[in-house]
Amino acid sequence: MDDDQARELEALEGVFSDPSAESIKLSYGLLKLITKKFSNEIGRGGFGVVYKGDLKTGAVAVKMSNAYKVTDKQFMDEIKCLKGANHKNIVRFLGYCADTQEETMPLDGTFVMAGQRNRLLCFEYVPNGNIRQYLEQDKSHENHWPTRYQLIRGICEGLQYLHDNKINHRDLKPENIMLDAHMEAKITDFGLSRFLDQGQSKMITQNICGTPRYIAPEIIDKGEISFKSDIYALGIIIIELLVGMKMISLESLDESLNLLFCPRARMCAKIARNCTNAKRDNRPTISEVICDLDELESMIPKSFINQVCLIKSKLLLQYINSHLQSSLVH
Template identity: 50%
Template sequence: MGDETNEAEDLERIFTDSSAEPIKISYAAIRYITKNFAVKIGDGGFGVVCLGGLQNGMVAVKKLHSKDLSYKQFLDEVICLKKVNHRNIVRFLGYCADTQGEIMEAEGKYRIVEVQKRLLCFEYVPNGNLHHYIKEKTHGYEWNVRYKIIQGICQGLHYIHQQRIYHLDLKPANVLLGANMEPKITDFGVSRCISEEQRTMVTENFFGTLGYIAPEFIDKGQISFKNDIFSLGVIMINLLSGHDGCIPEKWHESIDASCPQMKRCIEIAQRCVDTDPHMRPTAGEIILYLKEKEIMIQKDPPTIDEPRNDPRSSLHQVVQRFRALPIETLREHLRVDTLYVELHIPKCLLEGSKMPGRVPFQLLQFITENFSHKRQIGRTGFAYLYRGILRQRSIVVKRLSMTI
């Protein structure tokens, strides 16, 4: 590891420097910052999202279901995430791609099974997602706030398309709301990076969310930037009409378009959901259309009653609950080649425990002083024996030779 600083400090640096590149993070470090995945803030078919804490702020850790995730799927998502850095996209901080051996019983025999740990670390976006915002219609539902959200989604999508990425699952649940209710696009789990020459793809795989999927993808499996534009149009209709889910056929007739901005957004949304993808505008064209009718409703927008600041809001309560949790870790620092790590103590090593269990390699390094010569107490044909010290107790560690 050379002179590298500890992982927590590295993540703090990435967190505070918006231009820094995402980094690889160990599973042990992620367990530490999430307090062993204590507070869940979201879930889905992909896995769960847990809250994490750094000295300078909060993070969100997406813990993926390894059994349903191929190596290529994980790699594709990380590649897409590393290509994007924009104020209207949730910021990617790092990833974990560890593989750990666990002893499991299979077909009446015990085997060492390699278990993949696949996790993604992002900035924590404090005001929930657009789905809840539309559904609840409580905090800051004035038109000027909704218009700002529409603008931000368009700008984020335009940037994604400039990076030659199809998002392919744009929907309210995948748009988070930041500290000032600015939208941030998230979840690149089914996204595709394409070359400069590619314009349209055809696939036999079906993915996305019904109601937001373009008709040409359902009918012919065709993928292009215009798929995302169709999804954007449905989101705009959601924000304009207040409907959450199925959109009525004549949705625009029930809207009292009180200003030129709203009228222009209705026109754009209708074009975005055209069944002919060639009739849909690009994200860049939509931004220009909005600017043509740019009329500020009021010079100083009203103070927004953000969910994160409302003690009654679950978003406020979940952060307070996380901060109140104790950190059940070994708070001593381990120095191995100048690498410091925070370590969790497995129950199997605690005094009085009678059941065996899995022990992290880094913890064994710590208690044996990195398997130092002075801690060596014996040798067999295939292993060295070391004395480990943990909480004033002696433990024998048998390190097997890799040539067995």
């Protein structure tokens, strides 16, 4: 490590240790160093690969974007959204790398200078995976309602922060909600996110991106994207936290949700149904969802949050299995 990298590493560790510090620009060399030459892969998606890195003060996650799929504008839009998102329920953004390395390459019997675009993002490392992994891998959590309610509350608070700051996430799904050491939900992956201008309520797109299960009907039908699109995805995630990851028709979901005995779970089911209303204007805002959660917490004694939400597991499993399908019916 040379002197420049030593100073840069010290600066990154300072940002890591200070929650109020702003993200900084980082070199490709430093990120290669702390990830041990990108040797520890911890995640992979259509737009890049995530590696674990180590600092003296803790671990980080480094996302290497696919330079062929992510344009400079998309990369800068993501950084813009990340810089505007600082909340306990959003994965903390530490820094970015936007280097182009020149190197000689053979071409038609001679050598030419070619540029390699490096586009990387550095985040806090979140140790407990994502919500999809939580629901699919740990079957012992099926009846662990207090944790699931904490996740629902955390996702809603993180989304409220984003919407209050005019950030439309556009790709909310269980894979993009990480879990920290205390099982607090942290929203991540802002690759599709956009700022909405003051007074702007929606945007129109011809390129439908995202995961079909979580895409609101108006996006598919009209290409209309708004904060209410995020609300639709939130509703699907709440449903999955209530009854699991199985594919269930929204039209026949009530029978499954009626098997929930915990009062808070039943009220969360009602919130989820409102969030997944096929008509965008009939969905609540995230502030209204938070108000509903506040109301149910005031109505139901806090001791209830520590009880296990009893589910008729056998009947619920039979019901879900009888309604398996390849995609949600809107």
